Amino acid sequence: xxxxxxxSIRETSNPMADIPSVLITGASSxxxxxxxxxxxxxxxxxxxxxxxxxxxxxxxxxxxxxxGVAVDILPADLTQPGxxxxxxxxxxxxxxxxxxxxxxxxxxxxxxxxxxxxxLDRLVALNATSVVRLASAVAPRFVEAGxxxxxxxxxxxxxxxxxxxxxxxxxxxxxxxxxxxxxxxLAPKGVYVQAxxxxxxxxxxxxxxxxxxxxxxxxxEVGELVDAALVGFDRREPVTIPVLGEAGKWEAYxxxxxTMLPDFSQIHAAERYRAAS
Numbered sequence: 213x214x215x216x217x218x219x220s221i222r223e224t225s226n227p228m229a230d231i232p233s234v235l236i237t238g239a240s241s242x243x244x245x246x247x248x249x250x251x252x253x254x255x256x257x258x259x260x261x262x263x264x265x266x267x268x269x270x271x272x273x274x275x276x277x278x279x280g281v282a283v284d285i286l287p288a289d290l291t292q293p294g295x296x297x298x299x300x301x302x303x304x305x306x307x308x309x310x311x312x313x314x315x316x317x318x319x320x321x322x323x324x325x326x327x328x329x330x331x332l333d334r335l336v337a338l339n340a341t342s343v344v345r346l347a348s349a350v351a352p353r354f355v356e357a358g359x360x361x362x363x364x365x366x367x368x369x370x371x372x373x374x375x376x377x378x379x380x381x382x383x384x385x386x387x388x389x390x391x392x393x394x395x396x397x398l399a400p401k402g403v404y405v406q407a408x409x410x411x412x413x414x415x416x417x418x419x420x421x422x423x424x425x426x427x428x429x430x431x432x433e434v435g436e437l438v439d440a441a442l443v444g445f446d447r448r449e450p451v452t453i454p455v456l457g458e459a460g461k462w463e464a465y466x467x468x469x470x471t472m473l474p475d476f477s478q479i480h481a482a483e484r485y486r487a488a489s
Contacts, residue, residue, distance in 0.1 A: 232360075233282075235259040235303060237290060237346070240267035243365060243413065244315040246438040248275060248283075250309070259309060261299055262316070263289045289318050290342035290429035291334050306334020313363045314387075324378045332379055333403050339383035344390065358402035363445065364391045368411045368453065384409075387453070395450045402449055408441045411455040424444060440469045441467040 234251045238244035248258055252275045260268050266285040270339050272283040286302060288295035305307060314406035315337045347362050354360030369375050370384030391407035398405055412431035436456055444452030456462060475482070 224337050227434060229408065231257075232284045233256050233257040233259060233308040234311040234313060235299075235309050236313040236315060237261045237299070237342070239430060240264040240271065240460075241408070242350065242434055244313070244331070245271055246434045247313050247315065248437055252279040252281045252283070253262070255279075255285075256283065257339055258312070258482065259284045259286055260303065261286045261288050261290075261307070263287065278296030290346075291337040296342055296345055297380060302399040303346060305351045306351060307357075309350070310354075310357075310359065311363065312346060313365070314346055315363075315365045316342060317365065317383075319377065319380050323376065336383055340386045347390070347394060349393070351403065354403045355398065355401045360402070361404040361406070361445070362391075362394065363406045363408060363441075366391065367409045368409045368455070370409070392450065396446055399450075406441075406445055406449060407451045408444070409451065409453045410437050410441075428460065 231254075233286075234247075234256045236247050236251075236258065239248050239260035241264075244260075244262065245267075248260055248271060252258060258272075258275065260272060260283060262268055264287065269289060272285050275281060275283050286299060288299050289321065290296050290299070318335055320327050320335050343364055347364070348360065350360070354362075364387050366379070366387040367384035369377055369381040370386075370388050373381060374382060378488040388407050388409065389402070391405050394403075395405040397409050412434070413434055425480060432455070440454035441452050444454075449460065453462060
């Protein structure tokens with residue numbers, strides 16, 4: 213069995229031989245483009261996926277020149293069946309790909325009652341369905357190899373229903389749950405799954421959702437976010453929340469959830485829900 217190094221470059225007689233390629237969605241700008249730069253500087257070849265072919269070509273050319281890695285581009289709109297199928301085919305067939313970064317995502321301006329149904333469909337397709345589809349495409353190959361990594365970009369909004377971005381937050385809560393479930397299933401088979409939960413980060417997602425980024429409160433820069441996420445990646449954290457200062461808070465959150473698990477196996481309604489005699 214070939215064991216792939218999915219972190220930093222490892223010293224071998226051929227140091228490039230066992231460094232897997234990384235496929236990154238939403239790679240033309242923001243978080244995805246920064247992941248591409250960071251992985252390229254670690255010596256990983258790249259497959260960059262996004263809709264904007266002009267930006268992809270410019271990024272690929274710059275990274276090839278600056279780092280010497282091979283960079284393929286795969287233009288795709290992950291809300292379109294034919295496009296997502298093409299990315300799935302690449303993930304299944306290209307055995308060099310050992311890391312999948314599910315970063316593509318979008319937001320939608322306004323409150324739920326004013327958001328158009330077709331916009332909500334697209335939001336769910338991109339933020340949730342595409343994450344499942346691409347993870348499903350690559351997981352069997354990773355399990356067969358006993359190695360590989362899936363990085364899913366979620367959001368702290370998935371933990372904050374009070375924030376008001378209900379459907380966006382719901383998609384990110386889905387990505388967190390999916391990542392935790394996949395980690396439970398796949399980690400024993402050698403596959404690392406990481407959920408990254410950014411807080412507000414300065415990217416183009418705000419402008420695309422109709423917001424003026426310069427009128428918003430201060431937020432984290434993309435480079436700081438990705439660098440922190442990669443520290444979590446190298447530590448093999450299942451959940452990385454770059455703004456969370458005390459890891460014990462997340463551990464307490466998880467512990468509180470787990471205290472309820474014995475109740476979920478009961479076969480009768482709790483006493484407090486029983487009708488008065």
